[in-house]
Amino acid sequence: MEDQPSSKPNPPYYDIGKPVTYPQFESKLTLLLVIVGAGPVGLTLSTCLARLGYKIKHIDNRAEATPTGRADGIQPRSLDFLRNMGLKSAIMKNKPARVYEVAFWDPATAGKGVIRTGTWASCPAFIDARYPFTTLLHQGLIERAFISDLKENGVEIKRPWKIAGFTSDEKVNPEYPVEVNLEHVDGTNRETVRAKYLFSGEGARSFVREQLGIGITHKDPIAHVWGVMDGVVKTDFPDIRMKCTIHSDHGSIMVIPRENNMVRLYIQIASSTDPDWHPRKTATIEQVQASAKKILQPYSIEWESVDWYSVYPIGQGISDRYTLDHRVFLGGDACHTHSPKAGQGMNTAFLDAQNLAWKIHAVEAGFADRALLKTYEPERKEVAENLLSFDNKYAKLFSERRPAATEVQAASKHTNGSSNDNEFIKTFKESCEFTSGYGVAYGPNALNWSPDHPAQSHLIHPKGTKLRTGRLMANADVTRVVDANVVHLEQEIPWNGSFRIYIFAGKPSVTATALKDLASHLGGKRSFFGSYLRADIDSVSHFERYNPHSLFFTICTIFAATRPEIEISRDLPGLLARYRDLVYADDRWDRRVPDAKAAAHAKMGVDEEKGGVVVVRPDGYVGIVISLVEGSGTIDALNAYFNAFCAKKTGDSRAQL
Amino acid sequence: MEDQPSSKPNPPYYDIGKPVTYPQFESKLTLLLVIVGAGPVGLTLSTCLARLGYKIKHIDNRAEATPTGRADGIQPRSLDFLRNMGLKSAIMKNKPARVYEVAFWDPATAGKGVIRTGTWASCPAFIDARYPFTTLLHQGLIERAFISDLKENGVEIKRPWKIAGFTSDEKVNPEYPVEVNLEHVDGTNRETVRAKYLFSGEGARSFVREQLGIGITHKDPIAHVWGVMDGVVKTDFPDIRMKCTIHSDHGSIMVIPRENNMVRLYIQIASSTDPDWHPRKTATIEQVQASAKKILQPYSIEWESVDWYSVYPIGQGISDRYTLDHRVFLGGDACHTHSPKAGQGMNTAFLDAQNLAWKIHAVEAGFADRALLKTYEPERKEVAENLLSFDNKYAKLFSERRPAATEVQAASKHTNGSSNDNEFIKTFKESCEFTSGYGVAYGPNALNWSPDHPAQSHLIHPKGTKLRTGRLMANADVTRVVDANVVHLEQEIPWNGSFRIYIFAGKPSVTATALKDLASHLGGKRSFFGSYLRADIDSVSHFERYNPHSLFFTICTIFAATRPEIEISRDLPGLLARYRDLVYADDRWDRRVPDAKAAAHAKMGVDEEKGGVVVVRPDGYVGIVISLVEGSGTIDALNAYFNAFCAKKTGDSRAQL
Structure with missing residues (x-):
């Protein structure tokens, strides 16, 4: 594991757009998957996997990316996700609107139009969010950030192409069971490809879902027809730059501010509870504008331009299955549709895709049992439900x-x-x-430890632990030791498909032996870590920050000490010291734990003296928390945890999923 | 001053790259100035004035922008400036290094190489900086952000062209006294242009300065020869990602981290105190690398690549004058050279240019007396000294x-x-x-109020005021009322050449009459504000945020109240309510004034109940602070302040500069 000088430096460490070299497996030389649909879910899946070097065929039946309109709301937690993907600044440079508060307007007495009855935070202070606001800009601008990133990684969306049919049979071809027939939308060209997986990100009217015969369950039997209009208005309505829900004697409307001084209005045109209900009922731009004028009284509103207008029927529905054979998967709107009021469509899509991406990677790279893929549907379907x-x-x-x-x-x-x-x-x-987006809580399974998990030890989830398995790790500011930069700990490892091992190392004087023991066991060939070393470990650049030893693990160490007190070469054993760029001082004050000596330790509920180990899944959700102790207790618990889903087994544990 | 509907919307408000329309004056139709040199100072001046719509001829004798190396340090206050110019994200997308701490290394006892003797913050906590770090990336990346912005505003740098001669004589042409002879560096082409101003941003060897016969005064008689090398290294030196000053028995070196895993080393090659001193003394790359190896013992260092290497003699010097006739000006390195250790060259250049830019604009747009230009040299020369x-x-x-x-x-x-x-x-x-960069304090003059200023009133600088004239306004978080966004108050007005009138409005119930009186006086034709209304005031778009009434003033109002308590149409008189996008609630907690009810008021030292008015120059420096009172006291003091330098006079006051 010694560093070797390399003839030329790696790409800069921060350039996470560059694919990692995965010499152990050759999935990236052959076609991994076919993705149908280049909306948020398809683009996220494509981007996550292209970053890791996989070969992807990605088609979309539209001639070009979304030019205007469509989905527009990025929730606080999605911004964390986009930042972790390195895409946040590409999206924010479009100067989106930011919604911090929602205002409620209701009929005033005596037919005097509407009055504001209240406002509140869209992401209140009890949620510890880095970005406590909703970000609003049209879907096309968001898609462009992904498309340009994909291009850098060699993936071009094939347009306008559609899927004409597919088969999936492991008996025919156990390695590449999926055969997909693609054709140009005008029928001028056809192509048949064979891949390991097929993914439908086609939206609500999914051809793949229909072919599989998967039904939709409607939670709410009431369907609605919505009109949605993006435009520039002139108005004296005081909350035009806020998100507003307006109920009036003349109907209801939702106002959402947008980029470029635009505003979006949602108007409910029809409901299946109406006596004259028809799902094809429509309304002209002029009719919607006239309604808006009436609803907003006593305020005036005039349109200067209309950027986009659409009328569509929508109901709440969830696909009964997200996959039948764990080869052909669905995600995004193909799986769940909501009323636009929830503003959740795109956000759920991002996380559907990320959830699936790392699992496909873990299986194809030889890290996890194929059974890992079975966790996609229950985890994501429960979220939608x-x-x-x-x-x-x-x-x-x-x-x-x-x-x-x-x-x-x-x-x-x-x-x-x-x-x-x-x-x-x-x-x-x-x-x-x-x-x-912070309410997502994945239930217990092999990844998300619970008392029923095969890993059993009194060291697991010790008293005081505030982190919950299946939920995001808490955010925390820490000081990076090598350069004294103040950083967001939860963002320090970019999306790289690796499990994140956070060693909260407490006080250096207290944990010295425990750290030495842990490092020595990690280095052992039969540990969960030592079993997955890189084949090219001897030629890895000394600039490699995240994966110097293994492509499946990145290790951070956080001491409950001030930065100048920490000397990496003295306080950390060699294996852990190699992650020198990911060693931190827990020395920043945090208003949420104002009296803590080590705020990050305190926010996680980890002992400030003795520390603890937090395992975080590649998508940021906590897998398990284990006490940091001298001897083999910590590594034994870690081995047992990974044994539950890893392909290579250590000790006597057996995989159980 | 009523809003009029416009046929199509203005460019989006945030797009501050678009020139403002200045229909009152036609300077932008004719050549305003010739800028020689496209380094930081020339580019900043060009960018500031091009934004305001002026016509500029900008030449540089290099065939292309800086490809590598040269200046690299952006100080904390400069980042504020770049953000205010809307250029920060274009620079930060290059992922520069950030220096939070400086480490000092000295000889260990008994010839055992160097040891760390201390570290400290490069911008310690007692300085209230938004960005408490130095940003490091090579000058070319910084220049590119400016050049691309200039291109959007119609300015292209003419390369490689040089200045061959010039004359400046108001007797020959009182409007366009400057004649400049330009030629292509290879002599193939020549051009003579006539302009209002000439600016030399040529660097230390300024042709213009030499032609004017302006001498250089050397503060420190000792000159040095420095070697500077940017490259990628492999080393076990633990502070390679920090800024380090290393003294050893084998010489001294300065380490500065850079973008792209690079590091910069400064090595002093010779000093005029050396017995064999020669300003042309040089050293090869290999010699510098060999020196570095010796100095860094007991640590090892190997070069993987060298991006840039240069050797140059440098001494501390200040130009005796920055201008002779207030038509031909110098700025940046043409005026002051430092040792690279100070890391100040580019930062001083930015602010030289910004200081001059708004003054030229104020004079040419008919706002200020020509005498305003006389404040450039004393303000900026004192900073350099x-x-x-x-x-x-x-x-x-x-x-x-x-x-x-x-x-x-x-x-x-x-x-x-x-x-x-x-x-x-x-x-x-x-x-x-x-x-x-926060130590800049401009001395008293017509712009920076002092007890000797012509404006005299017991309302000026009331007891408790924490702001100091000639210094930056304190930063503060506030909540914007129209959209509930939490914003940085000091950044809410982008660079637009306008004076910034911050009305700290205290408690709405207390200040209602004072605000009404102030608005009514501002609206008067003889007030400093009413004297400078836009000629096109009736056709200004309702989206215009900053200059709906006057191109020379932007008004912000900050209430000591929570956001939901504020109703713009109720709490502000019409004139002030027109700046609805710049109305704020002072309702954010600030750790520096933890017990304040209204943190922004408290940080400025403005009465939390009764409020106060803060006038900030277009470059962000405080001009005057005045109590907010009922009646005409506040407006009288404001009028007296602006009378000291404005072209149009109100009342009996006389201009004095």
Whole structure:
């Protein structure tokens, strides 16, 4: 594992757009998967896997990327995700609108038009978000960031092409069971390709889903027809730059600010509860504008331009399955459709894709059992189901009674919950967590430890642990030791398909032996770590930050000490010291734990003296938390955890999924 | 002043790259100025003026922009400036290195090589900086951000062209007194142009300065020859990612981390105190590398590549004049040269240019007396002189005695100064303020109020005011009322050549009448504001954020209230309400004033109940602070202040500069 001088330096470490070299497996030389649809879900999957060097065939039936309109809301947690993908600045340079608060407007008494009845934070202070706002810009600008990144990694979307048919049979070809027939939309050209996987990111009307005969379950039997209009307006309505839900005697409207001084209006044109309901009911631009004028009284509104207008029927629905054979998968709108009010479509799509991407990678790179793919559907389907349930519950609560301003204020406060919370406040909080993206909680399985997991040790989830398995690691500011930069710990490892091992190392004087023991066991050939060393380990550049030893693990060490107290070469054994760029001082004050000596340790609930090890999945969700102890206890628990899903087994444990 | 509907929307408000339309004056139709040299100072001047729509001839004698090397350090305050210019993200996308701390290394006892003797913050916590770090990337990447912005505003640098001669005589042509002879460097082409101004941003060997016969005064008689090398190294030196000053028995070296895993080494090759001193003394790459190896012992260092290498003699010097006739100006290295250790060259250049830019604009747009231009030299020359004095004083203090670690720790603490500070700590603090860029303090003149200023009123600089004239306004987070976005108040007005009127409006219930009175007086035709209304005021787009009434003023209002308490149409009179995008709630907690009810008010030292008016120059420096009172007291003081330098006079005051 010694560093060797290399003839020329690696690409700069931060340039995470460059594919990692994976010499152990050759999946990237052959076609890994066919992706149908270049909306958010397809593009995310493509980008995640192209970064890791896989070969992808990606088609879309539109002649070009979304020019205007469509989805537009990026939730707080999605911005974390985009930053982790290195795409945040490419998106933010479009100067999107940022929604920090939502305003509610209702009929004034005596037919005097609407009045504001309340406002509240879209991501209240009780949620510890780096970016406590919704980012709004049209889907095309978001897609472009992905498309340009894909181009750098050698993937071009083939347009306008569509899928004409497919088969999937491991008996015919166990390695490449999927055969896909593609054709140009005008029928002038055809192509048949063979791949390991097929992914449908086709949207609500998925050809693949239909072919598989997978049904849709509608949570809410009521369907709606919505009109949506992006444009530039002149108005004296004071909250035109805020997200607003407006109920009036003349109908309802939702206002959403946009990039370039634009505003989006959603108007409900018809509902299946209407006596004259027809899902094809429509309305002209002029009709929608006339409705908006009436609804916004006593305020005036005039259109200066209309950028995009669309009318579409939509109902809440969830696909019954996300895959049948773990070769052909669905994601995004092909799996779940919501009312646009939830603003969740694109955000759920991002995370569907990321969830699937690292699992495909782990299986194809020889790291995990194929059974790992079975966790995609339950994890992501539950998220969609919870989302729709909350949406329903919350909407119902709202239609039943209007919350008092004091209730909303109480709910928005920065507290960790209180037994005094009434039903409305509880639902509001849960709803905010869900819509912000921080409410996702994957249930117990091989990845997300629970008392039923095969890994059993008194060191697992020690008393005080605040992290919850299946949920995101808490964010924390720390100081990087090598360059004294203040950084966001949770963002220090970019998307690289690796498990993230965070060693909270407590006080150096207390944990010296435990760290030495852990490093020595990690280095052992039969450890979860030593079993997956790089084949090219002797020729890895000394600039490699994240994967100097293994392509499947990146290790961070965080000491509960100030930066000048830490000397990497003295305080860390060689194996851990090699990750010198990922060694941190937990010496930044945090307002959420104002009295903590080591705020990051405190936020995770890790002992500030003795430390602890946090294993985070490649997508940022906590897998397991283990005490850091002298001897082999820590490594034994780690081995047992990874044994539950890794392809190579250590010790006596058996895989169970 | 009523808003009128316009047929199509303005460019998006945030797109500050688009020139403002200045229909009142036609300077932009004819050639305003010739700029010689496209380094930082020339590019900044060009960019500032091109943004405002002026016509510029800009030449450079190099065939292309800096490809590698040269200046590289952007100080914290310069990053504020670049952000205000809308150029920060274009520069930061190059992923520069960030220096938060400086490490000092000295000889260990008994010839055992070097050891670290201390580290400290490059921008310690007592400085309230948004970006408390130095940003490092090569000059070419910085220049490119400016060049691409210039291109958008119709300015192309003419290359490789040089200046062959010039004359400046208001008797020959009072409007366009400057005639400049330009020629292609290979002599194949010539051109003579006539302009209002000529600017030399030629660097230390300025042809213009020589032609004017302006001498250089050397503060420090000692000259040095420096070798500087950018490259990629392999080393076990632990602080290779920090800025380091290393003294060893084999010589001295300075280490500066760079973008792309590079590192810059500065090595002093010769000093005029050497017995064999010769300013043309040089050294090969190999010699410098061999020196570095010796100096860094016991650590090893190997070069993997060298990106740039240069040897140059340099001394501290300041040009005796920055202009002779206020038509031909010098700036940047043409005016002041420092040792590279100070890392100040480019930063001083940015601010030289910005200082001159708004003054030329104010004069040419008919806003200010021509005498305003006389403030350029004294303001900027004093900054350069102070900088060199501090550099000398600090360096001397260091060479005399090594500071104890406790001294440095004490100096780095977040305090507002204490009478117990010893000489070293005092000098350290002042030095940090200077090198961070926050130490600039322009002396009293017509722009920077002092008790000697013609404006006299008991309302000026009331008790408690923390802002100091001639210094930057304090930074503060506030909540924008229209969209609930949390923003940096000091960045809310981008560079637009306008004076910034910050109305700290205290409690709405307390200041209602004072605001009404102020607005009513501002609207008066003889006020400093009413005297400079736009000629096209009736056709200004309702999206115009910054200059709906006057091209010379932008008004912000900040209430000491929470956002939901503020209703713009109710709490602000019409004139002030028109700046609806620049109305804020002072409702954000600030760690520096933890007990304040209204942190922004408290940081400025403005009464939290009664408010106050802060006038900030177009370059961000405080001009005057005035109490906000009912009646005409506030407007009288404002009128008196602007009377001191404005072209149109109100009341009986006379201009005095």
